[in-house]
Amino acid sequence: MSSVVVYKGMKIDIQASKKLSDQNLVNMSLKNKDYFLLLSTRYEAPLLRYIRRLSGLNHEDAQDVLQEVYIKTYLNLSSYNPKLKFSSWIYRITHNHTMSELRKRHSRPINYIDPQDLVFIKSNSDLLLETDNKLNLEEVKRAIYSLKDKYKEVLILRILEEKEYQEIADILKKPMGTVSTLLNRAFKKLNEIIIK
Amino acid sequence: MSSSKDAYKKIKEKHLEPKSKYSFILKNYLFWSLAILAIIIGALAIAIIIFFLYNQDWTLYFKYASFIQILYFSLPYLWFAILLILISLAYFNFRKTEFGYRYSLKKLILIYFASSIILGSLFYSLGFAQVLDRTFDQKLPFYTNLHQRCSWFWQNPQEGRLSGEIIEITNPNQFRLKDLKDKHWTIYDNKAMYRNRVNRKTGINIRIIGEIVNDNEFKAQEIKAFIHQDMPHNLFRNKKYPLNERNN
Numbered sequence: 001m002s003s004v005v006v007y008k009g010m011k012i013d014i015q016a017s018k019k020l021s022d023q024n025l026v027n028m029s030l031k032n033k034d035y036f037l038l039l040s041t042r043y044e045a046p047l048l049r050y051i052r053r054l055s056g057l058n059h060e061d062a063q064d065v066l067q068e069v070y071i072k073t074y075l076n077l078s079s080y081n082p083k084l085k086f087s088s089w090i091y092r093i094t095h096n097h098t099m100s101e102l103r104k105r106h107s108r109p110i111n112y113i114d115p116q117d118l119v120f121i122k123s124n125s126d127l128l129l130e131t132d133n134k135l136n137l138e139e140v141k142r143a144i145y146s147l148k149d150k151y152k153e154v155l156i157l158r159i160l161e162e163k164e165y166q167e168i169a170d171i172l173k174k175p176m177g178t179v180s181t182l183l184n185r186a187f188k189k190l191n192e193i194i195i196k
Numbered sequence: 197m198s199s200s201k202d203a204y205k206k207i208k209e210k211h212l213e214p215k216s217k218y219s220f221i222l223k224n225y226l227f228w229s230l231a232i233l234a235i236i237i238g239a240l241a242i243a244i245i246i247f248f249l250y251n252q253d254w255t256l257y258f259k260y261a262s263f264i265q266i267l268y269f270s271l272p273y274l275w276f277a278i279l280l281i282l283i284s285l286a287y288f289n290f291r292k293t294e295f296g297y298r299y300s301l302k303k304l305i306l307i308y309f310a311s312s313i314i315l316g317s318l319f320y321s322l323g324f325a326q327v328l329d330r331t332f333d334q335k336l337p338f339y340t341n342l343h344q345r346c347s348w349f350w351q352n353p354q355e356g357r358l359s360g361e362i363i364e365i366t367n368p369n370q371f372r373l374k375d376l377k378d379k380h381w382t383i384y385d386n387k388a389m390y391r392n393r394v395n396r397k398t399g400i401n402i403r404i405i406g407e408i409v410n411d412n413e414f415k416a417q418e419i420k421a422f423i424h425q426d427m428p429h430n431l432f433r434n435k436k437y438p439l440n441e442r443n444n
Contacts, residue, residue, distance in 0.1 A: 030214060033207055040200035063199045070203030078217035081294060173297040
């Protein structure tokens with residue numbers, strides 16, 4: 001499969017762009033907007049998956065949300081501070097925009113976990129359960145989505161997005177201690193639901 | 197088409213450009229400035245709270261007044277309320293700074309109090325609290341200054357407590373005093389003990405312990421300045437609160 005994307009005559013080598021750091025691409029995008037395409041392409045799959053996990057929107061709607069996220073990211077690109085991981089920054093924008101989109105649509109997040117998520121859950125099952133019960137992935141999936149948003153958000157970021165505590169804190173703009181407490185409570189509640 | 201290409205297309209078509217980085221820097225500085233301002237004003241509030249607490253006669257209060265009276269009359273609730281509002285403002289503004297979210301509420305309140313208390317003690321020792329209390333009293337009609345706040349205790353000649361301003365030194369044995377309700381008294385002070393290096397001259401505010409002779413005469417046993425003078429807040433000392441010994 002070719003790694004070259006052609007758009008309006010501009011040839012973009014995705015493989016070659018992988019060698020550039022996010023910070024480099026941000027700096028280059030500020031001078032030439034074409035480079036922003038490379039940066040956004042890099043995050044296309046994970047962010048689309050994150051939007052769907054967070055909101056349960058269908059693929060097309062999630063794509064629309066992501067497109068708005070990219071425009072917002074581009075407009076605010078000069079506010080990016082390299083002290084923060086770029087991925088945390090763009091995840092934060094995505095998180096906030098998705099949640100505000102859900103509020104606009106007056107809809108609550110719908111249960112959504114793609115088959116790949118079950119693999120993630122399985123690989124993180126030691127994080128999830130301290131019981132001897134055999135892990136039923138479907139139950140775990142249902143349990144995660146039955147939790148309050150504040151618990152569900154941290155669990156999605158920790159288990160499915162495999163983010164570190166500091167990254168979760170930066171994405172949700174919460175102190176690390178709060179994230180840690182939320183995660184502990186979320187795991188506890190998840191265990192309670194599954195044991196029931 | 198993918199979202200990134202759609203977004204790129206829109207950015208190109210609408211000629212969108214990133215917002216200036218200075219607008220973000222300015223916004224960040226604005227939140228920092230507001231947070232620091234809230235700390236400085238909070239420090240002034242703390243200076244006034246120290247001023248109020250330090251200049252109360254706690255020993256006498258606990259001897260003659262009930263706990264409810266002490267609680268109700270002697271604590272500067274307005275300043276506590278102002279301090280609470282300022283803590284919220286400082287917290288809100290600091291959280292809005294770029295990495296402010298990394299600090300917990302507990303940590304921020306601790307930092308706020310530590311910096312406000314240090315700065316507030318400095319302001320108090322420089323005399324800012326006294327000046328502010330007097331200025332607010334003159335400018336704000338609803339404001340209760342230290343003297344008025346103490347009146348519940350010190351405006352009680354029947355029980356041997358009186359306070360007010362010396363308006364005339366009649367002779368070495370007596371002077372005229374205007375109390376907190378503007379009533380004029382003749383004070384006999386020939387046997388009185390002067391405390392706090394109080395200056396016996398017109399214009400100063402004093403507290404007197406003694407006994408009532410008749411409706412407008414009072415025999416003083418002990419006379420103290422209204423403001424404790426043993427703190428080094430000399431910077432804004434004026435004629436109203438001198439440090440000299442009795443000079444008459």
